[in-house]
Amino acid sequence: MSIFLRLSTFLLLSGWYLTGALAQSIPSPKEHFGFNIGDDYQLATYTQTEAYFKKVAAASDRVKLVDIGMTEEGRHQYMLIVSSPENLKKLDRYKEISQKLARAEGLTDDQARALAQEGKAIVWIDGGLHATETVGTMQLIETIWQLVSRKDPETMRILDQDILLLTHANPDGQEIVTNWYMREPKAEKRSLDNLPRLYQKYIGHDNNRDFFIMNMKETQNIGRQLFVEWIPQIMYNHHQRGPAGSVLAGPPYRDPFNYVFDPLMVTGIDALGAAMINRLNAENKPGFTRLGGSVFSTWYNGGLRTTTHFHNMIGLLTEIIGGPTPEDIPLVPSRLIPNGNTPFPVTPQKWHFKQSIDYSLSLNYAVMGYAARYRDELLFNIYRMGKNSIERGSKDTWGLSPKRIEAINDAFKNDPKKPTSTSANAALAQYGMLPRGGGMPVKYYDTIMKAPVLRDPRGFIIPANQPDFATAVKFINALVKTGIQIQQATADFTVAGKKYPAGSYVVKTDQAFRPHVLDMFEPQDHPNDFQYPGGPPVRPYDAAGWTLAYLMNVQFDRVLDGFDGPFKKLPYGELQSPEGRMAGAAGGGYLLSARTNNSFIAVNDLLASGVDVYRLPNGLGSKSGVEAGAFFVSASPKAKAILDKSVKDLGLDVTGVAKRPSSSMVKVSPMRIALWDTYGGSMPSGWVRWLMEQYHFPMKVIYPGDIDAGDLKKKFDVIVFVTRAIPPVRGQDNDIFSAMEREPKEESTPEEYRPRLGKITAAKSIPQIKAFLEAGGTVVTIGSSTNLAYHLKLPVKNALTEMTSSGTERPLPGEKYYIPGSVLRVSLDSTQHATWGMPSQTDVYFDNSPVFKLSPDAIAKGAVMPLAWFDTDKPLRSGWAWGQSYLQDGVAAFMAPVGAGKLYAFGPEITFRAQAQGTFKLLLNQLYSTSLNNQAVSMIGK
Structure with a gap:
């Protein structure tokens, strides 16, 4: 053998050895974690998972860690980009193609x-959003391992x-x-069981309800990758749990879907769903249910999966059973007969964690494999959907x-000239004036669907x-974070006869993500959905209506004709900052509007720095433009320095x-604020805690034990109870029993x-709350x-009741009245302290x-002061309100004196998911002490 041949052989073998050594250096999950993914009773921490991600990325040429x-809570959030080494070298180009097409x-x-043809299919797969749904995170680890270690033809493709x-x-x-x-x-x-706190610092499970406003850092991180950076054609969101008697629920989903969607998005979900269920069936993995087999629909916006639908992405959700502790698939006889919802039912059996991991891996491969086979079609279709939106x-x-x-x-029913007899209809159909086989003349369609104002x-x-x-x-920034094209006026302009100042924002609908634009500005019109005619309503998957511009009380104009002006297009993803201003000579002081949330x-x-602040109960007169409050x-100098910063930053x-x-002024003093929470964490309380931090209100979180301990007035000035804190009025034994059955045992709870621990009860808690009120x-x-x-036996009662035939009162049944999460309009008395800064009408969740x-x-006796009420029989603004006429003249919010104190009762969810920013002031106003008895300053400066 020649020296050259020996050298070539040595180099070839060395290359083989080095390649093999590199592959061997990628640790398997077993080698890193000490167990196989899917082993019963085993879970990995994020600390361990982060270390594994870094090891894999360092050892594999198929991975880029981002x-x-x-x-x-201050941890790094990672995305692993996995592809061939050749593709990873050209990521910028493939991202550019994905953006251009989307x-x-x-x-x-x-x-x-x-x-x-040039691009690559971009596929998003996530895990762990709902952390107690442990399959999600663990399947992500296993999927990464399979993709970096396997060399089979499917994986390589x-x-x-x-x-x-x-x-x-x-x-x-x-x-x-x-x-x-x-x-x-x-x-x-x-x-x-009995996790003691929320698994997202503030909002727990609601971290999947934050994606059209993006308040949380994790949501912002994910949203930027989805809607600004990569804009994938497919996104797959792993969740738990499947309906009892099935293994998982997946696509396609039940009706209704939102009417703003492009049909290609809906049928794209159908196609991916077929690929997923077909793969499981081919692998003899039963138990996939879809369509009406589960509660999941595509109506809602705001979830990690659902918000992508409004961006022409094929958003996939599966909800699978399983966990580290083995469980049983229960017997549900109605799910054992194959049908269109569940073609391949699963039988009752013991279920292990590894089975859920295996199913998830199969589903991931079905999605990734579909994307590989139909890469160019997926890329072109997201373009086609975007182009359709631009054209519309x-x-x-x-x-x-x-x-x-x-x-x-x-229009047909009220037309006095419509045909009424069968023979007349037949004659009209014969002469082409009425469709054969039934239907109406097309003129009734034209009356509505060609009306200019509609x-x-x-x-x-x-x-x-x-x-x-x-x-x-802030509303504009919510749109920016979701990839919407925003324009801003560089000079004053006029549209449809109305003048607008420079700096105004313009959001046009001739853009690819038009469905999301419409969904944020326009009302949702949820269908009347009942189990059967005259039967109970079918509950929406989440909210029925959520129009963000309404919830944030943003003033905007809908423009029906094409328009233009001195507008500049803002770069995608560029967050905006409002420009404040300091106007007028400030020799006497400064005025801040109560209408502006950031004033708080x-x-x-200012209060934290010891600066005196006052409120003007009557404003400065009707002609001044300075409102009550x-x-x-x-x-x-100190006030000016703080306000200069507020002008710039806020x-x-x-x-x-x-x-x-x-005029009369009332001095503002900070209050000692307590916010109720509970063992395991309350999501509504977490949202309010986040809100108070954003608005710089110092507060303390308290628990039922703190309430029951008494002496509340010595510790606090105001206590906030969000929804689900105070139980309904029932027998004392029932309250205690209810608390006991849901509480973990003290001895099994970490100290x-x-x-x-504990719940608010009628026996122990209510008397202490009453004493707190009576003490001021x-x-x-x-x-x-x-x-x-x-x-407290105040002179109020439930307005939504009816009398039965037996003469007893009961709540209105769902067949007569049902309003799931929707946006309604109420009237307010904005001269009251509680409603300062509010308009005379506002939208509420x-x-x-x-x-x-x-x-x-x-009212006459001063026992109750109405703050907000329904003055119409049609208050619905967005969503679904069956039987809304029952609301007319009902009181939505009131204040009632109790001893020396005050109870404020707000029926609507005024802080809902930190989206209802138009009603934040209904809480914030109550968090200052402005008692006229001890802090009034009348005619100051006179």
């Missing part, structure tokens, strides 16, 4: 097809044709849940919805001169005045969490916690919320 941001701007079909974005959705939650589960040394005793937004378009169908039917808008204008422009900019941040910063700040408009106001405390109740009014009827003399 830090997408920090979590609310946004569909300025492309011809031929150009789009060429890009689709996937790596060649796809770019996979494998993303951890909730690092904090995995750490919390795993540590809780693994704390028990004996494996068979391990349990996920560029011309007169009429969107169909249940109300439009009802209007068509009404056109879809070409765009929306958000004026810069509205009272709370800073909150309007500035006031809290406006803030006045005495002039001082976008506040601050007005300097030459002298102190001559640090024992102070959180303030209590704010929201939603179902307005039950406190009944415990209403979820079968309490509504009150006052006793005839309650």
Whole structure:
């Protein structure tokens, strides 16, 4: 053998050895974690998982590890980009192609097809969003391992044709849940039950309800990758749990779907769903249910999966059973007969964690394999959907919805010239005037669907001169975070005869993500959905209506005709900051508007620095433009420094005045605020805790034991009870029993969490709350916690009842009245302290919320002061309200004196998921002490 041949052989063998050594250096999950993914009674922490991600990324040429941001608890959140080494070298180009096709701007079909041929399918797969759904995180680990270690033809094709974005959705939650589960040394005793706190710092399970506003850091991290950076054609969101008697629920989903969707998105879900169930069936894995076999629909926006639907992405959700502790698939006889929902039923059996991992891996491979086979079609179709949206937004378009169908039917019904006899209908059909086989003449369609005033808008204008422009900019930023194209006026302009100032924002509908634009501005029109005619309603998957512009009280104009102006397009993903201003000479002090939410941040910063702040109960007169409840700040260098910063950072408009106001003022003092929470964590309480931190209100979280300990007035000035804190009025024994049956045992609870145990009870808690009120405390109740009014025997009653034939009173049944989460309009008395800064009418989030009827003399005697009420029989603004006429004249919110204190009862969810920013002031106003008895300053400066 020649020296050259020996050298070549040596180099070849060395290369083989080095390649093999590199492959061997990628640790398997067993080698890293000490167990196989799916082993019973075993879970990994996020600390261990993060270390594994880093090892895999360092050892594999198929992986790029990307830090997408920090979590609310300060951990790094990672996305692993997995593809072939060749593809990873050209990620920037493939991202550019994905963005261009998704946004569909300025492309011809031929150009789009060429890009689709060049590009790679972008597939998002996540895990762990709901951390107690442990299959999600563990399948993500196993999927990564399989993709970096396997060399079979299917895997190699996937790596060649796809770019996979494998993303951890909730690092904090995995750490919390795993540590809780693994704390028990004996494996068979391990349990996920009785987790002592929320698995997302503030909002727990609601982390899957934050994706159209993106308040949380994790949501922002994920949203930027989905809607701004990568815009994948497919996203797959893993969840638990499947319906009893099945293994998992998956696509396609039950009706209704949202009417703004492009049909290609809906049928795209059908296609992926077919690929997923076919793979399981081919692998003899039964138990996949779909369509009407589960509760999951595609109506809602705001979830990790559902928000992608409004961006032309094929968003997939599966809800699977299983966990580290083995369980049983129960016997549900109705699910054993094969049908269109469940073609391959599963039989009752013992179920192990590994089975759920195996199913999840099969489902992932079905999705990734579909993307590899239909790569160019997926890329072109997302372009086609975007192009369709641009075209629809560029011309007169009429969107169909249940109300439009009802209007068509009404037009026919109310037409005095319509044919009434069967023979007449037959004659009309014979001559082509009525469709054969039934139906109506097309003129009734044209009456509605060609009416100019019923056109879809070409765009929306958000004026810069509205009272709370800073909150309007928060709304704009919610759109920015979801990849919406925003324009801003560089000069004053006029549209449809109305003048708008420079700085106003414009959101046009001729853009790819038009479905999301419409969904954020326009009302949702949920169909009347009942189990059968005259039967009970079918509960929506989540909310029925959520129009964010309404919930945030953003003032905007719908523009029906095409328009243009001195507008500049803002770069995608570029967050906006409102420009505040300091106006006027400030020799006497400064005025801040009570209409502006951010004023409360500035006031809290001033109070924390020892600056005196006052409120003007009557404003400065009707001609002044200064409303009741406006803030006045005495002039001082310290005040100016804080307000200068607020103008810059918060976008506040601050007005300097030459002298102190001559009208009555009330001094503002901070209060000692307590916020109720419970063992395991309350999501509504967590949202309010986050809100108070954002608005710089110092507060303390308290638990039922703190309430029961008494002496509340010595510790606090105001206590906030969010929904589900105060139980309904029942027998005392029932309250105690209810508390006992849901509470973990004290001896099995770690000592640090024992102070959180307990429930609010009629026997122990209500008397202490009453004593707090009578001693001069303030209590704010929201939603179902307005039950406190009944415990205190105030002169109010449930307005939504009826008398039975036997003469007893009962709540209205669902067949007559049902309003799931929707947006309704109420009227307010904005001169009251509680409603300062509010308009005379506002939109509220209403979820079968309490509504009150006052006793005839309650107002006259000063026992109750109405704050908000329904003055119409049609208050629905967005969503679904069956029997809404029952609301007319009902009281939605009131204040009642109790001893020396005050109870505030707000039936609607005024802080709902930190989305209802238009009603934040109904809480914030109650968090300052402005008692006229001890802190009034009359005629200051006179």
